[in-house]
Amino acid sequence: MATDLRRDIFRGIYTNPIYRTPHPEKDTSHKPTPQSPPSTWLSCIRLPRRQVIIGFLNVLLFFIFLWHLPLLRNLPARSFLPSGGSGPYAYSFPHTAVQPDFLPSVISPSTKKSRRQLLSLAKELSKNPFPQKIWQTWKTINLPDDESFTRRQTWHALNPTHEYELLTDKSALEYVINNFNTTDPYIVYLYQHLPQRILAADLLRYLIAYKSGGLYSDIDTECKRPIDTWVCQALGNLPNINKADINIVVGMELDVMDKSKYSDKWVLEAGFSQRIQFLQWTIYSKPGHEILRRMITSVQEAIRADIQSLESKSIGDVKYNDTQVLDTTGPFRWTQTILEYVNDVVGRKVGHEEFAGIKEGKVFGDVLFLPVNRWSPGVGHSGAGDDETSFMVHHFKSTWRES
Numbered sequence: 001m002a003t004d005l006r007r008d009i010f011r012g013i014y015t016n017p018i019y020r021t022p023h024p025e026k027d028t029s030h031k032p033t034p035q036s037p038p039s040t041w042l043s044c045i046r047l048p049r050r051q052v053i054i055g056f057l058n059v060l061l062f063f064i065f066l067w068h069l070p071l072l073r074n075l076p077a078r079s080f081l082p083s084g085g086s087g088p089y090a091y092s093f094p095h096t097a098v099q100p101d102f103l104p105s106v107i108s109p110s111t112k113k114s115r116r117q118l119l120s121l122a123k124e125l126s127k128n129p130f131p132q133k134i135w136q137t138w139k140t141i142n143l144p145d146d147e148s149f150t151r152r153q154t155w156h157a158l159n160p161t162h163e164y165e166l167l168t169d170k171s172a173l174e175y176v177i178n179n180f181n182t183t184d185p186y187i188v189y190l191y192q193h194l195p196q197r198i199l200a201a202d203l204l205r206y207l208i209a210y211k212s213g214g215l216y217s218d219i220d221t222e223c224k225r226p227i228d229t230w231v232c233q234a235l236g237n238l239p240n241i242n243k244a245d246i247n248i249v250v251g252m253e254l255d256v257m258d259k260s261k262y263s264d265k266w267v268l269e270a271g272f273s274q275r276i277q278f279l280q281w282t283i284y285s286k287p288g289h290e291i292l293r294r295m296i297t298s299v300q301e302a303i304r305a306d307i308q309s310l311e312s313k314s315i316g317d318v319k320y321n322d323t324q325v326l327d328t329t330g331p332f333r334w335t336q337t338i339l340e341y342v343n344d345v346v347g348r349k350v351g352h353e354e355f356a357g358i359k360e361g362k363v364f365g366d367v368l369f370l371p372v373n374r375w376s377p378g379v380g381h382s383g384a385g386d387d388e389t390s391f392m393v394h395h396f397k398s399t400w401r402e403s
């Protein structure tokens with residue numbers, strides 16, 4: 001009997017007695033009773049029920065595997081460049097694996113991610129706190145004036161546990177090369193060769209925030225309250241929001257949705273492109289945030305397209321006017337990138353009016369938005385108060401227009 005069974009198994013389970021209906025011979029003696037359609041169908045192809053169940057479970061497991069596939073693509077040294085790009089500098093260098101100081105958990109070359117991917121990336125980032133590091137940049141280690149030196153002391157004094165790093169033109173280039181040349185040589189190329197240095201300076205803050213995280217702030221800012229207290233204070237009494245779930249903090253610098261106070265003419269003459277604007281002279285983020293990845297990709301693609309549209313196709317001939325600078329690497333593109341991310345992560349269109357007139361922090365996805373007075377007090381518009389509730393003050397120097 002045992003050997004019969006074995007043979008039957010090898011021959012095929014359909015002839016194995018244990019899979020047969022109890023009395024198959026008897027069934028032929030009387031007319032087949034009318035059966036429900038599924039069992040007719042099953043008996044027709046003679047699939048035993050157990051096999052159907054096993055098959056179904058296999059298919060189910062396969063789909064569960066597919067569902068988790070994006071999370072498994074946790075590969076080091078992925079590039080920002082969308083696949084299929086064919087820039088002159090994009091793929092001409094050999095891509096070797098490096099050990100950057102931070103490996104973003106999910107970096108995919110595609111620009112758009114599904115909401116599920118964004119949420120799982122945000123969840124991944126929220127496992128770690130904000131790095132305790134302050135970044136500033138200046139041409140050399142000699143700050144422009146005593147005032148800047150005094151302001152810098154406020155960052156040290158109020159944040160004694162934070163590491164501080166001032167990147168000079170020289171060390172910033174090293175930073176960019178060390179962190180990006182292996183994976184994104186085109187970024188390094190842009191950073192090195194853009195003739196208008198404001199573009200490189202803008203790019204640099206996104207690269208720092210993306211790769212290292214922590215706080216980036218322009219050299220003309222002054223700290224008013226310890227950085228570690230910002231998120232809690234801004235969240236205030238917001239219900240159901242966990243401090244750890246915030247992965248990036250974005251400050252508003254323009255909130256002029258109220259047309260009765262701010263006419264279209266006012267907005268136009270003040271040189272803004274929208275009535276809500278997020279500032280990019282300070283960025284507080286955890287490393288690897290999707291907003292920064294998108295921003296860097298988007299800046300890179302825009303400049304690449306502009307170079308291609310030039311007759312000389314030379315980066316040395318790229319010249320932007322003030323509006324174009326704001327649009328290419330500055331707050332216009334930054335604002336647009338953030339708004340798009342918020343729509344994607346929340347899963348609906350979040351209108352400008354939802355940011356209007358906020359007095360406390362507002363959270364969309366893993367982004368904490370600060371009202372104007374927190375980072376940008378005393379600007380004389382947007383309902384910004386003065387210093388009392390502010391976390392920092394920006395002493396606008398606008399040095400960039402001169403360079």
Ligand SMILES: *[C@@H]1O[C@H](CO)[C@@H](O)[C@H](O)[C@H]1NC(C)=O
Nearest residue numbers: 093094177181182185188192
């Ligand atoms: C970047 O890396 C490539 C080799 O991968 C090298 O040829 C090039 O000189 C590097 N660029 C800089 C600025 O170091």
Ligand SMILES: *[C@@H]1O[C@H](CO)[C@@H](O)[C@H](O)[C@H]1NC(C)=O
Nearest residue numbers: 271319320321322323324325
């Ligand atoms: C900047 O250049 C763009 C495109 O050439 C042009 O439309 C715009 O009026 C210019 N803006 C200023 C402020 O010169």
